[in-house]
Amino acid sequence: LSKSESRLYMSFISFAFIALFVGGLMGLLQVLVRSGYYTLPAGIDYYQVLTVHGVVLGLVLTTYFIIGFQYALMGKTVGISDTQYRVAWLGFWVMTLGTVMAAITILYGKASVLYTFYAPLQAHPAFYIGLALVIIGSWIACFVNWRQLYVWKKKHPGEKSPLLAFMVVINMIMWFIATLGVAASVLLQFIPWSLGYAATIDVLLSRTLFWYFGHPLVYFWLLPAYMAWYAIIPKIIGGKIFSDSLARLSFVLFLFFSIPVGLHHQLTEPGVQTTWKFVQIILTFMVVVPSLMTAFSMFATFEISGRRKGFGGLFGWFVHLPWKDVRFLAPFVGMLAFIPGGAGGLINASYQLNSVIHNTIWVTGHFHLTVATTVILTFFGITYWLVPHLTGRKLTPSVNRLGIIQTICWAVGMTIMSAAMHIQGLLGGPRRSSFSEYNGSEQVAEWGAYQVAQAIGGTILFIGIVLMIYIFIKLAFFSPKGNEEFPIAEEEKDAEPTPMWLEKWKLWVAITIALILFAYTIPIMDIIQHAPPGSAPFAWPIGNN
Ligand code: HAS
DSSP: OOHHHHHHHHHHHHHHHHHHHHHHHHHHHHHHHHHTSOOOOTTOOHHHHHHHHIIIIIIIIHHHHHHHHHHHHHHHHTOOOHHHHHHHHHHHHHHHHHHHHHHHHHHTTSOOSTTTTOTTSOOOHHHHHHHHHHHHHHHHHHHHHHHHHHHHHHHSTTOOOOHHHHHHHHHHHHHHHHHHHHHHIIIIIIHHHHTTSSSOOOHHHHHHHHHHHHHHHHHHHHHHHHHHHHHTHHHHTTOOBSOHHHHHHHHHHHHHHSSTTGGGGOTTOTTSOHHHHHHHHHHHHHHHHHHHHHHHHHHHHHHHHHHHTTOOTTTHHHHTSOTTOHHHHHHHHHHHHHHHHHHHHHHHHSHHHHHHHTTBHHHHHHHHHIIIIIIHHHHHHHHHHHHHHHHTBOOOHHHHHHHHHHHHHHHHHHHHHHHHHHHHHHTTOBSSOOOOOGGGOHHHHTTHHHHHHHHHHHHHHHHHHHHHHHHHHIIIIISOBOOOOOOOOOBOTTSOOOOGGGGOHHHHHHHHHHHHHHHHHHHHHHHHHHSOTTSOOOOOOTTOO
């Protein structure tokens, strides 16, 4: 690993940790305000704080960490050429310019539109232009990653591509296709509208294009965590990859089913016909399958490596795991969180149940389990070995111990906060709202205890963030010099060879596009036809749904 390569990967990852601190602080303010015991200083608006929190953690931290981590995986498995390296830096600077533009508009209170930036909320044009630059910068990363694998394949004709490179390329194909939706909405709708060139905006179309992107966005976050679960965790626990083919197949299924499902975020939208919501719900339940395959594969890996080490019986698979190694513990807690997190997702996606939880703080509880625990704890788990590997240092026993405390802190804080969010949501507590007594309504009185619990959980989480930042700085700059391994597992010896048809990239992209066209063509035509710009909001008449 050259110094310059390490500088590139570390720049992305360091940016993510700055975002973690800023966004985490905003999260702390959030829970304190909602508890009713704290008021923001004059001049700072609740929605400004919420926008910083969502944009910085949901969009900036994730995208930077993922791109940095994926570059490191590609560099390790297929290599990076000088030209690719230079283009990768260009992507970094384009993204960073965009992030700074968007950040300035939010800090000046000119873009308190939340991370979903729903119209008719309007931000300063610089906010949308900033977002467009972030997307373009991330496309540059897509092109570099694709090129990296292409060049490798040319040099290794007939060989299957390395598993991690295959996974990165799938994730970036999904990201590219998904971001086309949000890019269209930002470039063709929001920028002209915010600049005053268009008098109106088609709200429903913009929201539909956002969720066309917004759902695959959550799998763009999840898949790098799955990369670590499939190919890195087995090595850390002293085992092997259960099945290379199963891992690849699950990624291909994610490519197919991540995108044509955005309408499950819009089930209460009156302007979309029920039939199409139903179609997209069926596809949503399809996208659950690769996660179930992943759960199966993880259990298989744990069990086989336990048995090989001589741990039998019903719980031998569990006992042998390296509980004192934070590189394993943090992602494992992430896996555990995904059991209730995923179950919550199935509830959200069930049409009738969605009407109970939609727009309540239950949804906030759901995504704090999924992205803010499953994904983030796996990213922390990666940080413990990747950062010292890149900076030529060691993960010392004392930092490992601190990491374990950090993981426990996160698990405790998140359990309290997200359980309270789920329950308050079932009691009707809205999401995205500041503290209010709603004129002393009886129902609202029931929420108080849960809001306080969220503040307690959120404070513990913030302590976890401070600890993590300390650990990151220590690993990047102060740990003793040394070599930390880049743990990539091998496949089980007796596994069936991976069939080459799994690399039929053109076919996978064609199926993905066909599914998208099937799920979205008619709903989008309907929206354009029934609600042209400037018209009153459109709803399908009851009975014609
Ligand atoms: Fe979601 C809303 C449905 C997964 C994130 N989701 C959101 C929002 C976010 C988000 C951010 O259908 C809010 C957006 C907004 O601002 O409005 N979600 C699902 C479904 C899944 C799902 C069906 N979501 C995620 C993931 C996210 C994420 C992953 C981030 C990373 N979600 C919804 C719906 C809404 C929604 C509706 C809209 C709600 C509304 O009305 O607004 C599925 O992908 C979940 C499948 C997962 C599983 C779990 C498998 C378990 C595994 C762990 C194995 C454990 C091991 C350890 C091996 C079925 C893989 C075992 C050890 C032992 C000791 C036992």
